[in-house]
Amino acid sequence: MSREYFLHFSSPLNCVVQLSGSKGLSLLVSAQGKMENMLYAEELVREFLVFRGFTNTLQAFVKELGTDTGKGFQVDKILDLIFSIYVPKFQAESLFELLRFLKQCFSSLETQLNSIISDLDVSIIRYYIIHAIQAGRKDKVIELFDIHGSELLQKDQEWASWFVCRPLSFSLAMSRIPALMKISSERNVVSCLKGDIKQLNFKLAQLQVLLEEKETQLHQLRSNSLLATEVIVGTNSSSNPLAGSGEATVFGPASSHVVCVSSSPQAGEREPKHSDDIRPDDTQVSTSKISSHSSQSEKNTGNEAQREEEFPEVRVDFQETFLGHTSPISRCRFSATGDNVASASVDGTVRIWTYDSSAPVSRNATIYCGAEIMSLEWDCKSDRLLLIGTTDGGIKAWNVDAKRVVCDLSCTEAFPSVLDLKCSPVEPIFVSAAASRWPGSRDIGELGYASLTVWNMRTWKAMTVLPLGEDPPPVTSVCFNHNGKLLAAAATDGMIHMFDMSAGLQITGWPAHDSAISSVLFGSDETSIFTLGIDGKIFEWSLQNQGEVLWSTDCGRFCNLQSLSHYKQEMALDADGRKLLVTSNSLRAPIYQVRGHAYGMRTLPHSASITTVDWHPTSPIFLTGSADHSVRVTSMA
Incomplete structure (x- = not known):
């Protein structure tokens, strides 16, 4: 040239x-x-x-x-x-x-x-x-070859012939190009090696957790075997079981079997069913109906537990673990765009962070609320505002750009515990679900009465209180539909209440569970609604034919309230509305395929129970918060 x-x-x-x-x-x-x-x-x-x-x-x-x-x-x-x-x-x-x-x-x-x-x-x-x-900007030339050296190296034939005809001064200026290209290539190799090391460390952590699980299961099996041997020896020692040496002996029906139950069930172990699970409140139902229902329920639950044991482990593209908390995680939520994450722990601390290393960290913050946090909610229109509900009746509005509390609301003294918060996807309003008692007990029935309040996010004042009737049972979860015209509220008496937000009135409702409802969600197509009971039963209800169940499953093995430090179970739907992630008192959480041919998947294990979950608004990425003080962001492959 x-x-x-x-x-x-x-x-x-x-x-x-x-x-x-x-x-x-x-x-x-x-x-x-x-x-x-x-x-x-x-x-x-x-x-x-x-x-x-x-x-x-x-x-x-x-x-x-x-x-x-x-x-x-x-x-x-x-x-x-x-x-x-x-x-x-x-x-x-x-x-x-x-x-x-x-x-x-x-x-x-x-x-x-x-x-x-x-x-x-x-x-x-x-x-x-x-x-x-x-x-005179040779630094920009060096920067270009430093970043894109490998890419230009592939076009070596074209660039080599061009540089030969350049003047001497230009050739001297370009003499560093081969060295820069080599440095760029070596930098890429180092980056790949760092990624491999990170992946190997992740697999090592997985194997360590799996080894601990297997050792625990082996110890439990040995204990069960020893107990069974002692029972057989004690039975064969005398021909007359009623004649003893003063020691009390308990006998069950001929069809019963001996089961040794651990006080804290381990991951991967099936929960045994007991006749004690029948509640005294069910005496109004006939005895034959209870027996039939109980038998069928135990059969279905056993099959479901077996299927969940066989769930394949989710295939992971990448996983990041956030270790910024010092106590069990109570809530974690993706922001409206999915770029930021808010997580709360039981010590009253909220952390705002990002899992993407390329995203700016200017919004990262730590918020000390001084009371246990029961609810978190991002503004649906932007990542600018975060609402925080506490057990002392406080509702804080945090501005992530200004890094300060822009409003500190307080519910009435009659309803000091904020159980849930939801922002409208269209209007600048949000709804708070409060209870008259602090949820210090594991018994969800001891929360007192409910109050649903609509707040204006511009004036930060209460607009109205939605009618629930006289002495209504606590509302544990609320959810808006896609255009904010409908609000679904789930109560501890198993009822679903539907409100018309333009009129501020209840338009319908139906009994969805025999037990308290812990979580409610609208389906992605807005023609159905999902409910999760504290007994582990999940239903998808049709909104077109009220009372019709479109899909159901039972995750009762994961919802043993006796082993949970917090009564409220959660579920989350992915962006397509086909995968349902549920909290678990096991080390892994189930991901169910809604109305799908496959049963589902299991998440990678934490080292303690999974207390809160959420899905990314647009991508196949989910959050799991655990009692082991960690929050994990997992991207599905």
Whole structure:
């Protein structure tokens, strides 16, 4: 390449014309004709999202359109972007991103045009280097080769022939390029090795947890075997079982069997069923009906437990563990965009953090509330506000940008415990579910009475109290539908209450469980609602045919309240509404396939029970908080 050819780079437009010619420009112009169809399609998508009320999706769609990398394939705008912004301001990263985008767009064209695109790609990068040298910014040239050295190394043939014709001073300036490329390659190798080490450490931790589980199970089996041997020896020692030496002996029915139950069931062990599980309140039902129902329930629960034992372990793309708490985790929630995570522990501490190393950490914070935290809720429209509900009746609004409490509300003294908080997806309001007693007892029936209050997020004042009747049982969970017009409330008497938020009145309700309901969620298609009882039963109810059960399962083995330090179980639906993640008093949590052919999966183990769960709003990533003081972010492969 001659010196005269090098001088053509003094003009940006000359650079493009010399290398691409009329074919290169016609290539960009031909792509412009497709934009009319693209704009029409974008408008149809926008109208559809508005019609269905998918406001969050609409906001994300508009945001993505605002970052239009290709500038609508308009030649003038692309040239202006390159030669008026990226090159003069030395924005190498943005320049490379644009060139990759254009190359990807035209990759399906004929070979001759692909060759033109490659020439244009190389020429623009050369122009950037020359401009930086002429401007005395050799540091920008070194930075470019430091970051993109490996990529340019693949084009060694083209770059080597070009550098041969450069003036002596330019060649001296470029003499460091091979060394920079080598450093860049070695840096990539080191980065890969660090990733391998991290993966091996993760697998080692998994194997250690598995080894501890197996050792515990082996110890339990040996204890059971020893006890069974002692019982057999004691029985055979006398022909008359009623004649003894003064020691009390207990006999069961002929069909019964001896079971040794650990006071703290371990992960992977099935919970035995007892006749004591029949509640005294069920005496109103006939004896034959109770016996039949109990038998069928035990049979189904046994089958379900066996299936859960056989659940395959979830395939993991990556997993990050947050260890910033010093006490068991009570709640953890993804923000509206999924970029930030808020987690709370029983000592009244809230931590805001991010799991992505590339995301900014400017919003990270620690909030000390002074009371146990029962509920967390992000503003549905942004990641700016976080609501925190405590057991002393307080509701704090934390501004993550200003890093301060912008409002400190207080419920009435009659209802000091805030059990749940939910923000409307459309209006600037939120609903608080409070109880008249502090949940210090594990008995969910001792929470007193309920109160549902609607708050304005602009004035931070109570707007209205939703009617629940006289002395209503506590509401443990609330949930808005997609457009904020309906509110579902789950109570400890097993009832589901549906409210019309525009009128502030209850419009319907039905008994969903025989026991208290711990969690309620609207389905992703907004035609069903999920409920989780403290007995472990999960139902998906139809909203079109009230009372119709579309799907159900029983995770009672994971909901043993006697072994939990907190009474409230949780569940979370993924973005597609097909995977249901449930808390567990085991080391692993089940992920059920809703109305699917497969049974489900199991999460990777914590070292203690899993107390809270949540799903990412758009990606197959979920949160698990544990009594072992840790919070894990897991991305499914």
